[in-house]
Amino acid sequence: MKPLRSCLEFGLRFVGATLAMAVLLLGAPLLDTVSERYEPATAPPVQELHARVGVTLRRGDTLLSVLTHHGLERSLAHTLIERIAPFVNPRKLRSGDNIQLIVDPRDKSVQGMEVVLQDNLLRVKSTSEGWSAERHEIPSVRESAIKRGSITDSLYENGIKAGLTAQQILDLAGVFEYEIDFFSDFQPGDAFAAVVEETRYADGRRTPGRILAAELEANSKPVSAFYFVPRGQRGTYYDEQGHSLRRAFLRAPLSYARISSTFTGARRHPIFRTVRPHRAIDYAAPTGTPVVAIGRGRVEFAGRRAGYGNLVEIRHSNDFSSRYGHFSRIGQGIRRGSQVDAGDVIGYVGQTGHATGPHLHFEFLKRDQKINFLGLDLPKIERLNGADFERFVEFRNQQLAALRNGGRDTAMGIRLE
Ligand SMILES: [Zn+2]
Structure with missing residues (x-):
């Protein structure tokens, strides 16, 4: 951000005239080009005997190190930091952030500092009672x-x-x-x-x-x-x-089914009798029960694959895909590359592959990792209507x-x- 510093300096210097600028800014037509400098109609009040030194924090800098580097006594630097702490966490100031030191031009001694926090300017100044901090809103x-x-x-x-x-x-x-x-x-x-x-x-x-x-x-x-x-x-x-x-996504890929096995890290496999993770949901349903795509997508695989038996795999987005196994048969027109919508029939419950009874073996994948579909907080299909739709x-x-x-x-x- 090249112009940031000059803008900052400008903005900081004329913060006393923010009100005038707000009028200027809001009254002006919204420009289509970036105005780097606002030229106020009248010169801002110059009542400052102080100069400003812009400092961009570098890697490893802390507010304390910057202040002491510019000659502020350590204990005074500490009290200054304490003073601004209610407004900004000094540790959150990072390399690349800008602060303005207010210095006495005669001896360059630090008399205060200013920092822009999104839509506020925080200014700390030395007074006879110690540091005083004030915050000004920057119009936007x-x-x-x-x-x-x-x-x-x-x-x-x-x-x-x-x-x-x-x-x-x-x-x-x-x-x-x-x-x-x-x-x-x-x-x-x-x-x-x-x-x-x-x-x-x-x-x-x-x-x-x-x-x-x-x-x-x-x-x-x-x-x-x-x-x-x-x-x-x-x-x-x-x-x-x-x-x-x-x-x-639809709540489930088929209706009138009973979940016979949920997503788990370990269960005894009914055929192999070994304990292995079941990163899928099994829906028990009679053979021939239609199974639908849980969401819109493109068929990536439709055919036989080892233990899955007849399998359909659908990619819904770059992140999400779903798999449906043990089909007795694959739905009509469902082949690699076909487009499907949520609710389209993609196959029928069966027990092809490794299955002890008719059920749908359903896997849901996020970035190719099987995840628990039932544990997901997925958005519902929604459509705007009524007054919302009119406003829309x-x-x-x-x-x-x-x-x-x-x-x-x-x-x-x-x-x-
Ligand atoms: Zn299963």
């Missing part, structure tokens, strides 16, 4: 900006070029996890656009926020997502129709217009909630 506005690009190398590289942060790119991949296979679905020339939230502070800093809306065109298939907060619930991403994109449609249309027609980096000042 929340804006949104559009970042767009096309894939020539990877979503990551092109995302960074388009001005997204690494975190935002990860979020974007997470939002579309169930829609797009980020390893294979992208082709050179595919495009993306995202409306991202930013907080702009009066001292010129901008901190990136969440992705409000995004559209990806992968494999010539456009998919979009919109961040929305239903009344009384937590916000999440929805598709254009208002379906939650946190693609859910309004938000969606606004965002779509921005994504599709908006210029580069247009700031729109959209507020959530």
